[in-house]
Amino acid sequence: MATTGLEDPERKAITAAARTIPILQSPSMSLAVNIAMDLVGRAGALLDRIGGRTDVEIIECHHRHKEDAPSGTALMFGAIVREQMRQTREAHGREGRPGGRPADEIGYHAVRAGDNPGEHTILFGMDGESFSVNVRATNRDCYARGALAAARFLVGKPAGLYSMRDVLGIA
Numbered sequence: 679m680a681t682t683g684l685e686d687p688e689r690k691a692i693t694a695a696a697r698t699i700p701i702l703q704s705p706s707m708s709l710a711v712n713i714a715m716d717l718v719g720r721a722g723a724l725l726d727r728i729g730g731r732t733d734v735e736i737i738e739c740h741h742r743h744k745e746d747a748p749s750g751t752a753l754m755f756g757a758i759v760r761e762q763m764r765q766t767r768e769a770h771g772r773e774g775r776p777g778g779r780p781a782d783e784i785g786y787h788a789v790r791a792g793d794n795p796g797e798h799t800i801l802f803g804m805d806g807e808s809f810s811v812n813v814r815a816t817n818r819d820c821y822a823r824g825a826l827a828a829a830r831f832l833v834g835k836p837a838g839l840y841s842m843r844d845v846l847g848i849a
Contacts, residue, residue, distance in 0.1 A: 679703045680821070682750020696839040700832045704842040705754040707824035711798070712842035714813040718755055718800050721811065722762030725802060733803040734759050735785040739794050747788035755800050756784050795821075 679692070682705045695701060704712065725732045736759075738752040748756075748770065759765055767783040769776075779785075797814040815821070824842065831845045 680705065680707045680825070682753070683746060693839065696837060698837050700835040700838055700840060702828045702832055702840040702842070702845070704828075705750040706796075706821070707828060707842070708796070708813070708815060708820045709824045709827065709842070709846070710813045710815075710820065711751060711796075712824070712846055712848075714798070714800075714811050715755065715758055716843070716846075716848050717811050719758045719762055721802060721809075722759050725804075726763045730804065731781050732763065733779060733781075733783075733785075733801075734763070734765065735787065735801040735803070737787045737789070737799045737801065739789040739791065739797040741793045741795065742790050744790055747790065748786040749788070749796070749798075751796065752786060752788070752798055755798060756786065759784055759800070 679701065680703075684692070692701060692703060706712065722734075736748070736752050736755050738749050740749060756768065765782050765784045767780055769783050769785045771787055772785065795815040795818050797812070799810050799812045801810045802808060824845075828842065828845050832840065
């Protein structure tokens with residue numbers, strides 16, 4: 679299941695179903711996206727450990743027909759950053775004169791254009807240097823390949839709620 683934006687009753691139904699069947703849930707079935715999530719989590723943990731200020735911006739691009747912004751995948755990247763770096767605020771876009779950027783804020787920027795199947799850049803900005811983790815789908819085949827890998831993983835598994843981290847063997 680790669681559906682995002684679920685409400686509490688739907689999440690409870692999934693949890694209940696996972697008591698009787700194996701279910702794999704992820705905001706994206708893309709293997710590259712899930713590897714990038716792990717990398718972002720590791721980077722966030724390292725940056726938090728060494729201290730100092732790191733600004734995090736998440737820029738995501740999708741096709742013109744996408745109805746939610748930011749995407750569920752962008753929000754998951756944000757949740758990973760929030761967990762590892764203890765960020766407490768979110769800003770969705772910037773315009774006008776919002777003032778200086780708070781240190782505990784994650785910025786989100788959503789772009790909708792053309793037929794882009796999905797692209798996410800997580801930018802970590804420090805004084806004097808920055809780096810980013812970028813993941814991009816060039817077509818939708820990657821989502822199908824990830825879903826097939828997830829299905830193969832679930833074969834013979836006991837009831838429970840699994841993630842793409844399980845498929846990839848990420849501890």
